[in-house]
Amino acid sequence: MRSAVVKKLEGLERQVVFVIDDHPIVSFGLVEMVKDVAPHARIRQFSTLKEAARHAVEEFPALIITDFHLRDVQAETFIGLFETLFPEIPVLITANDEKVMGQLKRHQLERFIAFSKFTPFAKMIDLIRVGLSQANIELLQMPTLSKALTHKQVEVLELIGAGHSNKEIAVLLKISVETVKGHVKDILERLKAKNRMEASIIYRHTQIQKHSMPEPSLHNN
Template identity: 25%
Template sequence: MSSTAPPIRILIVDDHPLLREGLSSMIAGQPDMKLVAEAENGEQALQAFRDHQPDITLMDVQMPMMNGIDAITAIRTEFPTARIIVLTTYKGDMQALRAIKAGASGYLLKSMLRKELVDTIRSVHAGRRRIAADIATEMAEHVADDELTARECDVLRLVAIGNANKEVAARMGISEETVKTHMKNVLIKLGARDRTHAVVVALKRGIIDI
């Protein structure tokens, strides 16, 4: 990198102060990078991006007020060329897919930060896309799967928190038979043995959260 090239300007978005501090320290150790702002949630992230227009945004997914996926969508709506790297503890392929569809350029597990963060920042800044290898593998494994519909996800989410079919039907304003039909489709699409297995699979892949 040329010594006269400006540093990569970075915005950190995460609701955990210790993680922000760690990321800040890593960035401070790189001569070609500069931290320009921090935010604790998606709403703050959007305002910080407007104020600073960073080259790279490091974005957590699970945050209060506005989550990372919604924040990526909001930022990319106003700033279509924004380059955003998702940092997460979750390995689910569906969450990764939602982030990429929202406009993320990178997807990195927090357990990989020490080894891969700096190179990922430089790679995304150079215009490339970076997805953690094991996430990319899992995404490839499910690329031909039928996605759950929004209604099926709603049913499964209610089942996941302990509702029986009758309770799900009452809460959604549909018949118990319709609930059973939705659950049958869920089991088939997820390759699950039963309701409990379906919930485990859906949580692991990031299809639902509770």
């Protein structure tokens, strides 16, 4: 028998990510990583599975990112609950101990991806991108640069990422505002970015990818 949640799947544009974690700092970090790689996704944060399940009836999620140790879920019932409440939805699970990771891997469910909260940032971003891809959520495309950015353009881009305006960047780099505007225009063209902040995100991730580990196994921390 299909659950009420499954019935909501029909005809919905699923670009919603549920982040379920009762640790506010961890939850915030996961949200920011999703925003970086999928800026068009809508993200909902919850501290309990019960709260997430209640909202899922009205807003069917495409991807779940959750802590294994939720205060309203027992470890032995975790996978069964997610299979019932969120069937066929990719689930990224953060867990810190080997016993839990081993339990998750034994189920060998392709849509469940387990990783440690201590996973290196670059690898974690890769896993989040995998989950978002499985959920058919639009990802920010990372173009291959046909022409490298100049040293000055990198400086401008880093200041943009820090939230500075053109005027502030001009003062900090001791150049004119018009020169800054010229750099920004060239940066957007080279990175194929729609706006300043998207350019900053693309550049940051190209740097992460440059220094990242080989493609991770989906079921290894």
